[in-house]
Amino acid sequence: MQVPASFDYQRAQSVDEALELLRRHGEEARVVAGGHSLLPMMKLRLAGPELLVDINELHELDYIEVVGDELRVGALTRHRALLESELVGRHFPIVHDAEKVIADPPVRNRGTIGGSLCQADPSEDLSAVCGALHARTVIRGAAGERIVPMADFHRGPYETAVGVGEMLVEVRIPVRPGAGSAYEKVERKAGDWAVAAAGVALTLREGRIADAGVGLAAVGAGALELPAVQDLLDGREPSEALYEEAGRLASEHCSPVTDSRGSAEYKRHLAGELTRRALRRAVARAGAAVEREA
Amino acid sequence: MRITVNVNGEDHTREVEPRHLLVRFLRDDLDLTGTHWGCDTSNCGTCVVLMDGEPVKSCTVLAVMAAGHEIRTVEGLAGTAGGDQLDPVQQGFIEEHGLQCGFCTPGMMLTGRALLDRNPDPSEQEIREAISGQLCRCTGYLNIVRSIQWAAKKQAESAAAATAAPTAAPAATLAGGQS
Numbered sequence: 001m002q003v004p005a006s007f008d009y010q011r012a013q014s015v016d017e018a019l020e021l022l023r024r025h026g027e028e029a030r031v032v033a034g035g036h037s038l039l040p041m042m043k044l045r046l047a048g049p050e051l052l053v054d055i056n057e058l059h060e061l062d063y064i065e066v067v068g069d070e071l072r073v074g075a076l077t078r079h080r081a082l083l084e085s086e087l088v089g090r091h092f093p094i095v096h097d098a099e100k101v102i103a104d105p106p107v108r109n110r111g112t113i114g115g116s117l118c119q120a121d122p123s124e125d126l127s128a129v130c131g132a133l134h135a136r137t138v139i140r141g142a143a144g145e146r147i148v149p150m151a152d153f154h155r156g157p158y159e160t161a162v163g164v165g166e167m168l169v170e171v172r173i174p175v176r177p178g179a180g181s182a183y184e185k186v187e188r189k190a191g192d193w194a195v196a197a198a199g200v201a202l203t204l205r206e207g208r209i210a211d212a213g214v215g216l217a218a219v220g221a222g223a224l225e226l227p228a229v230q231d232l233l234d235g236r237e238p239s240e241a242l243y244e245e246a247g248r249l250a251s252e253h254c255s256p257v258t259d260s261r262g263s264a265e266y267k268r269h270l271a272g273e274l275t276r277r278a279l280r281r282a283v284a285r286a287g288a289a290v291e292r293e294a
Numbered sequence: 295m296r297i298t299v300n301v302n303g304e305d306h307t308r309e310v311e312p313r314h315l316l317v318r319f320l321r322d323d324l325d326l327t328g329t330h331w332g333c334d335t336s337n338c339g340t341c342v343v344l345m346d347g348e349p350v351k352s353c354t355v356l357a358v359m360a361a362g363h364e365i366r367t368v369e370g371l372a373g374t375a376g377g378d379q380l381d382p383v384q385q386g387f388i389e390e391h392g393l394q395c396g397f398c399t400p401g402m403m404l405t406g407r408a409l410l411d412r413n414p415d416p417s418e419q420e421i422r423e424a425i426s427g428q429l430c431r432c433t434g435y436l437n438i439v440r441s442i443q444w445a446a447k448k449q450a451e452s453a454a455a456a457t458a459a460p461t462a463a464p465a466a467t468l469a470g471g472q473s
Contacts, residue, residue, distance in 0.1 A: 002334045009295065009312035009358050032359075039354050040335055042313075052312065054359060104427025106342055106349040106405075190426055 004042035011054040015061065015169065018053050019142060023165030025051045031167060032056075033076055034110035036103070037119040061114070061169055064088060071173045075114025080105070082113065092133060092173060093285055094181035094199055098125045101183075104191040114168045120154045123193045123218040127154065129183060130171060131215030131224030132199035137161070138170035145169070151225045176211060177293055178203045180286025184274040185217070188261060194218040195261045196270035198250065200278035202233065204286040209233045214246070214278075219271050220255030228253050229275070238283045246279055247272035297361035301326065302370030310357050317341045319357035320367060328368035328400050339428030342401030343367050349405045351427075368400035371407060382445040382452075383407050392441030394432035401428050406442040414453075415446060 012018035022029050030049035032038055033056060041047040055061065061076035064085050071091055073082070082088055083099035102108060102116075102125050116126040117137065127150075130137075135150045139162055148161045155161060162168055185197035197217040203210045212233035216223035229249045236242050251272035256264045298307045301324060308323050320326045320343065329352060332340035336354040343352045344366040371381040383406040386392065393399040402425060409416055409424040416424070421442050422435075430438060 003315065003318075004313045006311065006313055009356070011358075011361075035356070035359070036336055036351075036354050039356070043334070052356075056359065104339070105424060106339060106351050106427045107336060109345075109348045110350055110355070 002043035004039065005045065005048050007042075007049055008051045009054065010051065011057060013057060015058055015140065015167065018055055018058065019140065019165060019167060021051065021053045022167065023142060026164050029053055031118070033112040033115045034078070034107075035115075036107050036111045037115060037121070055167075066091075066175060069175050071175055073113055073171045073173070075112065075168045075170060077113050079103070079108035079111045079113070079116075083108065091175050091179065092181055092201075094129050094132065094183045094201055094282070095126075097183035098129045098185070098197075098199070101125070101185050101187065101191070107191075113171055117153065117171065118160055118162060118168055120156075120158050120160045122154075122157055122221045122223070125183070125185065125194065125197060125217055127224055128197060128199045128215035128217035130173070132183075132201045132213040133173045133181065134201070134211070134213050134225075136172045137168055138172065139163075139166050140169045141166035147172075154221070154224060157221050174211075176203045178205060178286055178290045179211075180204070180282040180284065180289055182278045182281035182285065184278045184281075186270055186274065193261070196256065196267045196274060198271060198274035198278045200275065200282040202282055202286060204238075204283070204290050207237055209236050209238060209283070214250060214275060216250065216254050216271055216275070218256070218261070219267050220257065223254045223271075226250055226253050233279075238279075243276045243279045247276040250275040295358055297358055299357065299360045299363065299365055301365045302367060308357075312356060312358050314357045315353055316343070316355040316357050316360050316365070317352040319360070320352065320365070323357075326367050326369050330397055330400060332397070337429075338398075340398050340401050342404055342428060344404050344408055347408060347411065349401075349408050349427075366404065366407075368403060371403060381407060382448045383410065383442065385448065386441035386444035387438075390437050390440040390444050392434070392438045394434050398428055398430045402430070402438050406445060409442065410446055410449060414449060416442070418443070 028050035032052045032054050061074040063074040065072055089096045116124055130150045137148045137153050139146050153161050181201035183199045186195045194217050196219050199215045201213040212230045214226045214229040229246050251268045254271050256267035258264045296309050298305050317331050320329045330340040332338040334353050336351045341352040342349045346364050383403050405425050421439050
């Protein structure tokens with residue numbers, strides 16, 4: 001039987017109370033929401049917090065809404081809510097692509113977007129999705145809120161920009177006209193972590209690609225956004241030749257390692273191929289959005 | 295910590311360590327051993343129970359996190375229609391041979407119940423997706439899907455019968471497996 005080492009537990013009744021607990025207990029405190037990454041790590045002694053601050057009662061962090069030209073998602077929003085949100089599917093089909101292949105329904109009933117991003121696992125899907133979408137994170141502490149772009153949110157494997165006494169409270173994604181996006185993932189079995197995955201988001205303006213975002217998962221840290229590929233795509237007309245070149249660049253700008261899920265060589269191949277596939281679908285969806293919005 | 299968890303409609307108060315898992319609380323503290331304990335890593339899904347009506351893997355929920363919430367286990371399936379009547383999902387597993395070794399069965403039935411509560415007429419694809427987080431090591435998935443389909447059909451028939459004859463006793467409309 002696997003049981004975590006002993007710890008203290010506090011159920012926060014407000015964001016301020018959670019922040020105060022996190023500040024007081026410093027490095028030894030961890031936020032728990034769904035717990036489906038943290039509790040398994042605690043069972044394996046890969047994490048050993050002295051205090052868990054349960055934020056599941058903070059319903060004020062559970063929302064999906066459009067404010068101005070941004071979609072705002074509260075950190076406690078469950079995977080299931082993202083998957084079932086018509087608003088999310090309409091603006092960001094990439095999120096629904098990814099959510100369909102993140103774990104399984106009971107896990108999606110518990111897991112949250114905030115927990116997914118804060119776990120900072122390079123194989124985690126929503127981080128690559130948020131990277132491709134050029135999302136921004138809102139981090140709250142005693143001194144107020146600060147906004148950190150997704151590209152700067154992960155500081156390395158399992159490390160984030162969230163400091164002691166702070167919490168991720170919201171994710172903001174820009175809503176743009178003529179937008180299309182897609183996520184392509186290869187997994188060994190249904191609900192598994194990715195062998196490799198690619199997310200693409202872009203807009204079409206007068207037939208040319210703009211606002212391109214490309215993010216990869218499970219091919220090493222630092223691939224949540226690939227500026228080299230994005231620069232290649234911006235301003236260009238979509239074509240198979242362009243997708244080919246983008247895929248080649250993506251496979252060069254990642255650092256997969258050989259493990260039980262596949263060889264580094266295979267994952268590099270997947271990074272290129274999945275980028276091409278995601279590009280094709282994102283462009284097709286952007287084209288449909290342009291027509292729908294005309 | 296002292297916690298109170300509502301399990302199958304009844305409040306249970308116990309003193310537990312924060313690290314105590316919900317699956318152990320149900321099995322060891324409340325003797326509700328119908329909830330099975332499998333991989334302990336939230337992969338296999340045999341420990342699925344309903345938390346506020348939705349399936350969760352109880353090996354990856356702390357008992358303290360369930361405090362103040364409603365938990366439903368397989369022991370709470372029968373009897374909701376009155377008496378000791380089986381839930382239509384349980385009857386479906388009998389009619390369609392939805393179990394072989396039975397290890398995954400409690401979780402599968404609870405997921406079936408939660409699905410039908412939200413969606414009384416699910417497609418085969420929707421049923422397959424709903425149970426996709428739970429492993430049947432006998433690989434008896436086809437019969438599990440058929441069992442849940444049987445329950446959906448039975449419920450629809452019972453509802454139609456109740457509308458046609460509002461004076462009929464509810465217990466009679468759910469009796470047996472004579473569809």
